[in-house]
Amino acid sequence: MNIAVAIDTVPQDTPPSVSETGPAPKRVVVAYGFWIFLLSDIIMFAALFASYAVLVRSTAGGPGGAQLFNQVTVAIETVCLLVSSYTCGLMSLAINSRYRLGTYLGAILTFALGAAFLTLEIREFADMIARGATPERSAFLSAFFTLVGCHGLHVTLGLIWLVVMMVQVAAMGFVPAVERRLLCFSLFWHALDIVWVGLFTVVYLMGVSP
Amino acid sequence: MTDTRHERAPGDRPSREMHASAPSEFLVYTIGLIVALLLTATSFWAANTTLLWTGGVFLGLAVLAIAQMGIHLVFFLHITTGPESTNNVLALAFGVLIVFVVVAGSMWIMADMNQNMLMPSAEPTIMRMQH
Numbered sequence: 001m002n003i004a005v006a007i008d009t010v011p012q013d014t015p016p017s018v019s020e021t022g023p024a025p026k027r028v029v030v031a032y033g034f035w036i037f038l039l040s041d042i043i044m045f046a047a048l049f050a051s052y053a054v055l056v057r058s059t060a061g062g063p064g065g066a067q068l069f070n071q072v073t074v075a076i077e078t079v080c081l082l083v084s085s086y087t088c089g090l091m092s093l094a095i096n097s098r099y100r101l102g103t104y105l106g107a108i109l110t111f112a113l114g115a116a117f118l119t120l121e122i123r124e125f126a127d128m129i130a131r132g133a134t135p136e137r138s139a140f141l142s143a144f145f146t147l148v149g150c151h152g153l154h155v156t157l158g159l160i161w162l163v164v165m166m167v168q169v170a171a172m173g174f175v176p177a178v179e180r181r182l183l184c185f186s187l188f189w190h191a192l193d194i195v196w197v198g199l200f201t202v203v204y205l206m207g208v209s210p
Numbered sequence: 211m212t213d214t215r216h217e218r219a220p221g222d223r224p225s226r227e228m229h230a231s232a233p234s235e236f237l238v239y240t241i242g243l244i245v246a247l248l249l250t251a252t253s254f255w256a257a258n259t260t261l262l263w264t265g266g267v268f269l270g271l272a273v274l275a276i277a278q279m280g281i282h283l284v285f286f287l288h289i290t291t292g293p294e295s296t297n298n299v300l301a302l303a304f305g306v307l308i309v310f311v312v313v314a315g316s317m318w319i320m321a322d323m324n325q326n327m328l329m330p331s332a333e334p335t336i337m338r339m340q341h
Contacts, residue, residue, distance in 0.1 A: 024217055027219050027222075028217055028218065028219040030219075031219030031220050031221060031222070032217070032219065032220065032297060032298065032301075034220075035220040035298060035301060035302075036301055039301055039302065039304070039305035040305075042305060042309060043305060043308050043309055043312065046308070046309040046312045046313050047312055047316075049313055050312050050313045050315075050316035050317065051316070053313065053316070053317050054316055054317060054320040071254065071257075071258065075250075075254055078250055079247070079250070082243065082246055082247065082250065083243070085282070085286055086239055086240075086242070086243040086286075089239040089242075089286055090236070090239060092221070093235050093236060093239070096235075183219065183221055183222070186221055187220060187221045187287065190221070190282060190286045190287050191287075193282060193286070194279050194282045194283070197275050197278045197279055197282065198275055198279070200253075201253060201271050201272070201274070201275035202275075205253055205254065205256075205257035205271050206257075206268060206271055208257060208258075
């Protein structure tokens with residue numbers, strides 16, 4: 001916020017220093033650890049992005065991106081994942097206010113949109129393989145299937161994790177352990193959407209434009 | 211839940227006691243969604259239009275993608291510049307540095323090696339000329 005607000009909210013008695021407050025709450029420690037994991041996961045994706053960028057011209061006489069990619073499918077996939085990230089955020093609001101019905105509703109919407117994304121991606125892969133553009137056709141296609149497939153695998157794992165979390169909410173209710181896991185799940189889901197932003201830009205849009 | 215003296219968990223909103231004037235969480239997510247959709251639409255338009263200079267489209271797409279990642283970080287993951295999320299921001303900055311080094315470094319080295327690989331085919335002609 002701005003400086004005026006910050007000055008107004010400074011408490012009269014000085015707050016205790018960090019060394020006096022003791023260890024941070026478990027929620028903060030767990031989420032920070034998961035944040036570190038997500039960053040390392042993004043670094044792994046960076047390595048896959050780098051190999052894709054290096055191999056994108058190595059089509060070995062096979063089909064290139066411009067002949068293979070369907071922009072309409074990619075646009076629908078992008079909107080699905082973006083809106084599912086939004087419903088995941090709304091679900092975390094419902095969790096914070098202990099609103100069970102809203103949590104289930106957010107989870108169902110998130111799952112449906114994630115599943116729609118995954119279905120479209122698998123159909124795209126099946127279509128490409130049917131046209132002879134298999135991963136062993138060229139270095140470009142190997143890099144493409146590794147990068148996009150790795151993201152799709154993450155989405156699959158996220159969907160399984162979401163189902164498990166809803167079973168835990170149903171069985172245990174909003175106990176602190178379940179709330180921490182749900183916080184980690186929403187971090188994971190938002191991070192996947194950030195990776196997808198890089199992916200559709202680098203692979204699909206830059207690959208198709210001349 | 212979240213003690214304001216401590217670091218804030220990534221993904222958690224700043225507590226509303228600290229910022230009474232802060233917009234509601236629902237509004238934050240909705241603004242994020244609308245801005246992200248606008249940026250996505252702009253990216254798809256820029257990649258397919260013939261109105262723009264093709265050399266600039268590449269750079270424009272990169273800028274739009276980085277802007278959208280920033281929107282996701284701020285509006286969905288609630289990364290702020292406040293003192294209670296310093297650890298999160300520092301970890302993120304280190305991650306971004308490694309990502310940049312890996313991607314830019316790989317592309318630079320491989321482009322350089324591609325140029326050097328032209329040498330063996332050029333060498334015999336030079337040697338022939340010396341004879």
